[in-house]
Amino acid sequence: MDLFLQQLINGLALGSLYALFGLGFGIVFATLGILNAAHGTYASWAAIIALAAVERLNLPFIPALLAGIFGGGLLALVVDQVAFQPLRRRAGGGMISALITSIAAWIILDSLAGTATGHQSLSFPRDSYPDTIFFVGGIPLPAIQIITVLSMLVVTVSLHLLIRRSRFGSAMRAVGWNQTAASLGGVNPRYVVVITAFLAGATSGFAGVLGGISTNNVSFHLGEGLMLKGFAAVVVGGYDDVRGTAVAGVALGVLEVMTAQYLSSGLRDGITYALLLGFLLLRPRGLFGSAGFSRA
Amino acid sequence: MQPLVDFWNAYRSTLTFALVNSFFALSTYAVLSVGILSFATVTFAAFGGFLGVRLVLQTGIDPLLALPAAAAAGALLSYVIALIFLRLESHWMALASLALILITRVLIINVPGTGGVNGLSVPVTLPFFMFALVLLVAIIIFWRLSASWYGIAARAVREDAAVASTLGIAPRRIQTVAFVISGAVGGLGGMLLALALQYLSPDTYFVNIAFTMIAAVVLGGSYHWAGAIIGAAVFTALPVIAQAIIPEFQDVANGVVLLLIMIFLPRGLIDPRAIRLHFAARKAVAQAPRDATSPAAGGAP
Numbered sequence: 001m002d003l004f005l006q007q008l009i010n011g012l013a014l015g016s017l018y019a020l021f022g023l024g025f026g027i028v029f030a031t032l033g034i035l036n037a038a039h040g041t042y043a044s045w046a047a048i049i050a051l052a053a054v055e056r057l058n059l060p061f062i063p064a065l066l067a068g069i070f071g072g073g074l075l076a077l078v079v080d081q082v083a084f085q086p087l088r089r090r091a092g093g094g095m096i097s098a099l100i101t102s103i104a105a106w107i108i109l110d111s112l113a114g115t116a117t118g119h120q121s122l123s124f125p126r127d128s129y130p131d132t133i134f135f136v137g138g139i140p141l142p143a144i145q146i147i148t149v150l151s152m153l154v155v156t157v158s159l160h161l162l163i164r165r166s167r168f169g170s171a172m173r174a175v176g177w178n179q180t181a182a183s184l185g186g187v188n189p190r191y192v193v194v195i196t197a198f199l200a201g202a203t204s205g206f207a208g209v210l211g212g213i214s215t216n217n218v219s220f221h222l223g224e225g226l227m228l229k230g231f232a233a234v235v236v237g238g239y240d241d242v243r244g245t246a247v248a249g250v251a252l253g254v255l256e257v258m259t260a261q262y263l264s265s266g267l268r269d270g271i272t273y274a275l276l277l278g279f280l281l282l283r284p285r286g287l288f289g290s291a292g293f294s295r296a
Numbered sequence: 297m298q299p300l301v302d303f304w305n306a307y308r309s310t311l312t313f314a315l316v317n318s319f320f321a322l323s324t325y326a327v328l329s330v331g332i333l334s335f336a337t338v339t340f341a342a343f344g345g346f347l348g349v350r351l352v353l354q355t356g357i358d359p360l361l362a363l364p365a366a367a368a369a370g371a372l373l374s375y376v377i378a379l380i381f382l383r384l385e386s387h388w389m390a391l392a393s394l395a396l397i398l399i400t401r402v403l404i405i406n407v408p409g410t411g412g413v414n415g416l417s418v419p420v421t422l423p424f425f426m427f428a429l430v431l432l433v434a435i436i437i438f439w440r441l442s443a444s445w446y447g448i449a450a451r452a453v454r455e456d457a458a459v460a461s462t463l464g465i466a467p468r469r470i471q472t473v474a475f476v477i478s479g480a481v482g483g484l485g486g487m488l489l490a491l492a493l494q495y496l497s498p499d500t501y502f503v504n505i506a507f508t509m510i511a512a513v514v515l516g517g518s519y520h521w522a523g524a525i526i527g528a529a530v531f532t533a534l535p536v537i538a539q540a541i542i543p544e545f546q547d548v549a550n551g552v553v554l555l556l557i558m559i560f561l562p563r564g565l566i567d568p569r570a571i572r573l574h575f576a577a578r579k580a581v582a583q584a585p586r587d588a589t590s591p592a593a594g595g596a597p
Contacts, residue, residue, distance in 0.1 A: 035391070037507060086559045095387055096333055097562060100514050103507045104555035111547030228398060235391060270402035273395055280392040281380065 005139050007261050008254065013145035015253020016152035017211045019246045021226040022233035023159055024076075024204030030240045031176040031196050035095060037102045038079055040227030041109035042201045043208025046072035047218045048116050050209040054128045061129050065209050072205015073198040079105045080197035088179075088193075113220040123216040148210045155203060156246040163242065172196055176240075204230070229253075232276040238289025248287060307536070308424060312492050314532035315427045319485025320509040321516070321524035322434060326478035328518050330471050331454035332386065335506035336377055336393040337482040339400045340370040342501035344483025345490040346410050349418050359420045363430065363487055370483020371476050378475035382468060397503055404498040415497030418490050427488060431525075434481060438521040441477075450474060515557050517564025526565055 025039050050068030053059045059067065083101040130143040163169040171192050174182035179189045204226070211226055212218040233252055237244030252272050260268040279286060323337040344366035351362045377396070381389050404410045441447050449470050452460040457467040490496050508531055516527025534553060538546035563570065 035387075083555060087562075090562065095390070096510070096514060097558060099333075100511050101555055101558045103511050104551045104558065106507075106551075107554070108548050108551030111545070111551070114547075115544070232395075235395075266406050267402070270399065270406070273398040273402060277392060277395040277399060280388055280395055281384070284384065284388045 002139060003261075007257050009139065009141060009145060011254030011257035012250060013148050013214065013253070014257060015250035016149045017207050017214070017226065017249075018229040018233045018253050019249025020148075020152045020155060020210070021204050021207035021230035022237070022245045022249050023155060023242055024200040024202070024207070025227070025230045026234040026237075026239050026242065026245045027159070027163075027172075027196060027203070028076075028200045029234060031172050032080075032084070032193060033095065033176070034084060034098045034102060037099065038083075038105035038109055039076075039102075039200075039204060039230075040223030040225075041106055041113060041220070042072045042076050042079075042204045042223070043211065043226050044113045044218075044220050044223035045075050045109065046205030046208040047212030047222055048113060051122060051124060051212065051218050054124060064128070065206075068209040069202045069205045072208060073200075073202030075109070076201020076204075077194060077198045079109075079201075080193065085193075110220050110223075113223075117219050120219065121221070122218040124213050124218070129213050142214075144210070144214050148214060151206065151210065152246065152250075155206065156242055159199075159203070159242045168192075168195070229272060232272050234286075235276055235284075236279045236286055238286025241286075241288040244286055244288030309492075310532060310536050312424060312427055314529045315431050316485060316488045316492050317509070317512065317528035317532050318431055318525045319434065319481055319488060320505060321512045321528040322438060322521065323478045323482035323485060324509045324513045325518060325521060325524035326438075326481060327471075327474050328513060329454060329521075330450045330467075330474040331457070332471060332474070333390040333510070334381070334393040334475075334478070335390065335503075335510070336374065336381070336396055336475075337478060337485075337509060338397045338501050338503070338506045339377070339393075340374050340479045340482030341486030341489065341505070342400050342404060343373045343486070344370040345486030345496060345501065346404065346416075348483075348487035349416060349490050349496060350409055352418075352420055353416075359422055359487075359491055360426065363484060366487035367480040367484040370486065371480040374475045374479020374482070375472070377479070378472045382471055382475070394503070394506070397501075397506055401498050401502055404501075410498075411496065413498060415495060415500075418494045418496060421491050421494055422488075427492070430484070430488065434484070435521070435525070442521060446470070446473065511554055514564055515554065517566035517568075519563065520566050520568050523564050523566035530565070 021043060024042070025036070028034055028036050028039065046068040049071035050064045053064040053067040054061075079102075083105045084098055087097045087101065130147065132143045134141040134143065134146075161169075163172060171182065171187040174185060174187055175189050175192045175196075182192075183189050207226060207230075208222060212222055215222070229252060230249070233249035234245050236252065237246070237248030239245070252275070255271055255275075256268050259271045320337055320341065323340065324334075327334045327336075347369045348359075348362040348366035351357065351365055352359050381392055384392055405412055410416060449460065449465045452463060452465055453467045453470045460467050460470075486501065489500065493500065509528070512527035512531040513524050514527070515530060516525065517523025534550050535546055538549035542549055557565075
């Protein structure tokens, strides 16, 4: 029973990482209509920046975390303006052009990340983050896992409120639906796009820094792993609803850990991808997605 | 003569991979030419490749005889995939094919006979001219297809499926045919890749092939089969050239080139429409009176 509870907590923490990453990925997909292959690299770079802030500048945990998040956001903003903005001015093209420029950005950022880390897997020094382990009824509860789960909850709630309750959120949804119509309604699409890209990069960067700490792995592989699972979380949850992404991400994390523990570690990734394919085939709008939401 | 021999020795493997990548690009082009973005080529290649290699290992037949088997395996799988996937809307279909690649890798690791995570070494290969010959056959087939009724119907379906169906073309059937062609060529490419690498692992057929091949096709031009081959060649040569000029940043150079081409040449290097417009414009210039500086002449976008 202890083992089960412990694995449940591990699953929740892992799933929160997937969810946090997926939130950023999902906003870009729903609002900007871009399947962004470069999104994983934002997470890798955020972790690298946070690590550099810790090692080179001797910053404490919170400022280093913020530096990573800000770096991820800034990177997303630059990529958006360099790789996607030129395509928006032309009619047509649509998803394929943006996918290909995002692949280009992915190749560039991935290889630069490889150079930055010396093609090794680095890790945060032990004393650079809260590494206390609480014990609740004999079950170990590392502080970083608690931070991960709480961060995910806070970010999900704030993003949900931002998108559904604020004026800026209405503008985001309007731009996601139709940019021309949105600008007729007095929304500046360029401004909305830039802020959205920054938010998406920052959210995924957050996941990158926390993931880099809890998996002891800061390299370009970090973003790749988060990317595939975050993508699954977005699709399973329904990509126009952040709550769906959060629930699906956590569920996938728990499922993976439990599969590895009780069935076979070889099927760990399989279960996520099987769910992903199953949802795409049978219920493409996901668990929480609204009916009829489609992007032509 | 000596420089030629040196060039051949230095770049033979690059040329081989350019030929192999042409198959993946052609496979991607086959579905793109009916307006479908699908990454499933990688799955067809994996199926054809592992099946062909197992066949060679098990029975010891000539690898040349395993090629048709790999193509048939790819075609069969693609037919099944087409039946399931074509019901989906276009962008869901693209995502589903991406999910299919991820599952393929898990299957390769878990199914016996594929070598699992350790991979599978392939003790046979083919001489270079065989790769070229097989590609030539594929090119002839694509060339004849593009001028056939199927080719015309495919263009109609790509431009507008609804209009195509009012012309008596069944879009779903054309798309199924496109998938089967894509599967056959993809399976063939998978087997050829196995023979070129002489080693297979679960990572041999993964997302990177899918992404680079889509990029290669769009780079070369997705409106003509030659675009796929040019794109594959450029995409194979780029890393080698970048390696020679700026070794430390070769991947970065690839990415930058891809980005620039996509932004400035969105219809790719080979664009039948631009070529037709170019000739039309020249004809217009030739026919126009000498004194009239007709604006139509320079009007080719």
